[in-house]
Amino acid sequence: MRRFDRAAEYLARSTARNTSRRGFIGRLGAIVTATGAATLLPISRVRAEKAAVPIQVQEEGDPNSCDYWRYCAVDGFLCSCCGGSASSCPPGTEPSPITWLGTCRNPTDGRNYVISYNDCCGKAACGRCNCSRDEGATPVYQPTTANDLDWCLGTQTGVAYHCSLSVVTGPAD
Amino acid sequence: MYADRLKGLPLFMAALGLLVSSADARPAKKAAPPKVPVLATEDVTLVELKDRMPPHWVVVNDVVFTHLIDGRSYIVDADSGTYLGTVPGGHSHVGVQFTPDASTLLIPATFFSRGSRGERTDVITWFGLKDLMPGAEVVIPPKRVQALPLLSSIPLTDDGRFMLIYNFTPEQTMTVVDAAAKTLVGEFETPGCALAHMTGPRSFMMQCADGSMQSGALAEDGKITLGATTPPLFEREDPASDKPVRIASSRWLFITFSGAVAEVDNATGTPTPGARWKLTAAGEEAWRPGGLQPYAYHAPSGLLYVLMHEGGPGTHKHPGTEIWVFDVAAKKRVARLPLETPSTAVSISNDADPLLYTALFGSGTLVVRRPSDAAILRKVEGLGSDITLIQAPPVAPAAATAP
Numbered sequence: 001m002r003r004f005d006r007a008a009e010y011l012a013r014s015t016a017r018n019t020s021r022r023g024f025i026g027r028l029g030a031i032v033t034a035t036g037a038a039t040l041l042p043i044s045r046v047r048a049e050k051a052a053v054p055i056q057v058q059e060e061g062d063p064n065s066c067d068y069w070r071y072c073a074v075d076g077f078l079c080s081c082c083g084g085s086a087s088s089c090p091p092g093t094e095p096s097p098i099t100w101l102g103t104c105r106n107p108t109d110g111r112n113y114v115i116s117y118n119d120c121c122g123k124a125a126c127g128r129c130n131c132s133r134d135e136g137a138t139p140v141y142q143p144t145t146a147n148d149l150d151w152c153l154g155t156q157t158g159v160a161y162h163c164s165l166s167v168v169t170g171p172a173d
Numbered sequence: 174m175y176a177d178r179l180k181g182l183p184l185f186m187a188a189l190g191l192l193v194s195s196a197d198a199r200p201a202k203k204a205a206p207p208k209v210p211v212l213a214t215e216d217v218t219l220v221e222l223k224d225r226m227p228p229h230w231v232v233v234n235d236v237v238f239t240h241l242i243d244g245r246s247y248i249v250d251a252d253s254g255t256y257l258g259t260v261p262g263g264h265s266h267v268g269v270q271f272t273p274d275a276s277t278l279l280i281p282a283t284f285f286s287r288g289s290r291g292e293r294t295d296v297i298t299w300f301g302l303k304d305l306m307p308g309a310e311v312v313i314p315p316k317r318v319q320a321l322p323l324l325s326s327i328p329l330t331d332d333g334r335f336m337l338i339y340n341f342t343p344e345q346t347m348t349v350v351d352a353a354a355k356t357l358v359g360e361f362e363t364p365g366c367a368l369a370h371m372t373g374p375r376s377f378m379m380q381c382a383d384g385s386m387q388s389g390a391l392a393e394d395g396k397i398t399l400g401a402t403t404p405p406l407f408e409r410e411d412p413a414s415d416k417p418v419r420i421a422s423s424r425w426l427f428i429t430f431s432g433a434v435a436e437v438d439n440a441t442g443t444p445t446p447g448a449r450w451k452l453t454a455a456g457e458e459a460w461r462p463g464g465l466q467p468y469a470y471h472a473p474s475g476l477l478y479v480l481m482h483e484g485g486p487g488t489h490k491h492p493g494t495e496i497w498v499f500d501v502a503a504k505k506r507v508a509r510l511p512l513e514t515p516s517t518a519v520s521i522s523n524d525a526d527p528l529l530y531t532a533l534f535g536s537g538t539l540v541v542r543r544p545s546d547a548a549i550l551r552k553v554e555g556l557g558s559d560i561t562l563i564q565a566p567p568v569a570p571a572a573a574t575a576p
Contacts, residue, residue, distance in 0.1 A: 073487075098343060124289035127239035135487035139415035140320050141367035141380040143343060148415075150265060150319035153342055159319045160264070160289045161241060 046095050052085035056168075060108050066131035068166075070115050073102030073135045075147040076164035079120055081129035087167045089120035095165070096121055097154040100145055102136050103172045112172040117147060118165045122157030131164075221303050222248070222257060226275040226566035228524035230257065233532065233539050234268045234564065235557035236322060241265055242289050246280070247556050248305075251528050251541045254551040258305045264289075267322040268562045269300075270329040270336065275566040277301055279352065281317060281327045281338055297336060297350055309355045313348050316340035316360075318367075321465060322561045323415055325368040330375065331422070335395050337369045337377070349395045358395035363387070368415060372423040372439035380415060380427075384408065386437055386444040401443040406435060414489065418468045418477060420501055426477070428452070430489045432462055434504075450504040452479060452497065459483045463491040465534060466518035466562050470501070471544070473525045477501050478544070480519050480531075492517045492533055496547055510547035514540070520563035532560040539563065 055061075061068040063080040070086055071078070083090030096119040104115050138145040152159045226248075233247045244266020248257040260269070263282030270279045278300045286292040293315040299308040318326050318341040326339040329352065338348040340360070345367060349358040366379035366387040375391040384405035390398050406427070407413045413427040413435065420426055423440040424447070432452035438445045453460050460481050462468070469478040480493025492515035498508040516531035521544060528550070529542040537560065539553040 075490075122290060125239050125241050130238070132490060133487065134490055137487065137489075138409075138412050139380070140318070140323065140341075141415055142382045142409075142412060143341065143367075144382075146320075148321040149341065153319060158285055158290060158293050159283070160285065161319075 049088060052080075052083070052088040052090075055086055058108060059106065064129060066129070066133065069104055069106055070113075070166035070168065071131055072104035072133055073115070073137050073147060074117055074164050074166055075132045075134060075137065076119070076130070076161070077126040078129040078131050079126075079163040079165050082120075082126035082163040084120060084163065084165070087165055089118075089165065090123075090126070090163065092123060093120040093162050094122045094152075094155045094157045095119075096151040099151045100143065100147060100149070101169070102145070102147075104135075104166075114169045114172045116165070116167040116169045117151070118167060119151045120162045120165065121152035121155045122160055123162045124160055126163040128163075220258075222305065224276055224303055225569070226271065226302055228522050228566065228568050229528055230566060231520070231522070231528075231530060231539070232260075232269050232278070232564040232566070233553075233556050233560055234262070234266060234322065234562045236266050236559050236561045237557060238559040242285065244282075245557065246278070248302075249539060249553050249556070251522070251530065251539075251551075251553075254541065254553045256553065256556075260300050260305055261307075265319040266561075267327050268324055268564055270324075270327060271564075271566050272329075273331065273333045273567060274569060275302070279329060279336060281313070281336075283315070283317065283319070295338075297338075299355070311350050311355055311357055313338055313350060313357060314340065314360055316342045316346065316348070323368060324562065324564075325370050325415070325417070328369050328371050328377070330371060330391070332374050334374075335391055339363075339368050341367070347389075347397055349391065349397060351395050361397040363389070363397075363399065370417055370419065370425050372425070376423070376439060376442060378425065378437065378439045378444050380413065380417075384412065386439075388439055388442055388444050390442065403437075403444050403446065406437070406446055414462070414467070416466065416468060418470045420470055420472075420475075420477075426468075426501070428462060428468065428479075430461065430486070431458075432460070432481075448504065452481070452499070452506075454506075459485070460497075461485075461488060461491075462493075463489050464493055464517035464519070465490065466520065467493065469519045469521040469529070471521045471527055472523065473527075475500060475502050476507070476544075478519050478521060478529065480516055482515070490517075493519070496529075496531075508546075512547060513549075516540070518560060518563050520565055522565040523568045530563045530565070532556075532563060534559055534561065536560065 063086045089095045099118040102115045137147040140146045150161050229252045237243045242264045244262035246260040281297045295313045295315045298310040317338050329336050336350045340346045348360050366381040369377040371377050377389045379387040384407040386403045388400035411429045411431050418426040424438045427435045434450050436447035464480045467480045477499040479497045481497045482491045496510040517534040518532045520530045522528045529544040531540045537556045541550045
């Protein structure tokens with residue numbers, strides 16, 4: 001739990017540093033302030049499923065394709081092609097507890113959504129469906145929005161990167 | 174038409190069979206073996222390289238993205254296109270640091286006790302160029318940043334005394350190793366700021382999340398003290414790349430995703446913004462710098478080589494389709510050199526008669542070019558899978574001539 005606590009503290013500090021930013025970072029700050037950093041951490045919502053959770057019924061597109069709308073800022077191997085899905089880690093991997101967030105527009109309803117790009121960790125790289133889009137991605141010194149970083153750093157299984165998720169965390173506006 | 178031609182095929186094949194049969198029936202004539210000396214018995218030998226890296230040898234780094242635990246560096250003679258040897262790099266390989274005399278490579282690396290899992294160990298290992306064998310090593314805190322490779326995450330002071338390792342856990346700290354004593358100095362907090370761009374024997378600048386710059390200093394025992402910071406120098410919407418260009422001991426060019434250039438000097442220990450200019454002129458706004466190693470600066474000529482492509486926001490990792498050459502002192506473009514193959518990395522040797530290098534991530538090919546027009550001199554193919562950074566060695570100052 002120590003790593004988890006550190007991650008929450010980091011996100012809170014980082015958000016405080018960036019509260020003057022415009023755009024979705026500002027909105028992210030509002031979310032963190034309102035709900036507490038820990039509830040943003042995807043690990044709090046991880047549960048086991050017998051099968052990879054598919055995309056939601058009202059979505060359109062192919063989650064095995066780099067063109068799929070949620071992947072607007074991803075950089076890595078798509079978990080959909082690696083035994084998981086856009087929101088499910090493949091078996092035997094561990095979801096990263098912290099990650100970076102992007103904002104993508106869902107073409108079906110025209111709304112922007114905050115997407116959490118958690119990594120699945122603990123095995124060597126999947127190597128399938130490499131996808132690099134980078135919309136809104138920033139340099140590594142702005143880590144909360146950087147996709148060049150290996151976000152497996154908070155896991156118990158180590159930093160070995162396997163694949164990337166793109167999880168809908170809620171509307172951005 | 175074709176069916177008519179094929180009608181005769183069985184007859185032809187039968188005739189051919191007869192010819193072969195009759196040939197087999199003849200008594201065989203053994204050709205006399207040529208009279209040459211018997212092959213000598215051989216010993217197994219082991220190649221040794223030079224004591225120091227010549228200016229046109231180059232280190233090509235491969236992160237091996239699909240097998241990240243197996244990063245490595247290839248050493249290539251760019252004059253001849255000869256592959257000279259391999260140095261292992263471990264998980265999430267960045268690159269090497271050359272000692273100032275170019276005789277030794279320092280490689281920070283991450284390993285797991287059971288391949289891709291198990292206990293993590295981060296270690297700096299010294300590889301002598303001559304035998305490319307792992308020599309001394311210093312185990313460092315297992316925290317070094319795991320990211321696409323950035324040389325400013327593993328800088329060595331100009332005199333080779335200290336090596337700095339940027340950590341991200343996500344706490345931000347800097348590990349310092351005494352490279353002369355080969356001991357760990359310690360780990361120092363650098364909250365909110367990342368990387369270390371060296372600005373003198375014992376000073377550096379860091380880039381911070383709000384777009385500001387932070388200065389840092391190393392004491393003679395290697396301990397880090399953080400100094401002055403600047404106000405934010407860059408807009409969130411157009412951040413400076415994390416791959417700045419060192420143009421003098423204390424001066425760096427920070428170039429934004431859209432191609433705006435800002436010079437920052439840390440000579441006084443306080444980062445001081447200087448001239449601002451743009452890579453693009455009016456009407457060229459669609460062009461942007463991009464790639465994993467988009468910039469190469471050649472100090473003897475003062476020329477900056479930049480990989481440029483046409484694209485909008487979010488294309489800062491796209492490969493360049495042209496190399497634009499700038500006279501940094503004049504802040505003026507002096508050439509546009511189209512590339513026949515897009516490239517994600519550009520580098521240049523540090524001597525007065527340089528070679529220009531490019532590579533495309535995923536191609537496994539190093540392209541050696543003439544700097545004046547980017548004409549291809551030779552290609553070195555089969556260099557692994559995912560070339561990231563190309564590193565030319567330092568050029569030792571010319572030895573003093575005997576009186």
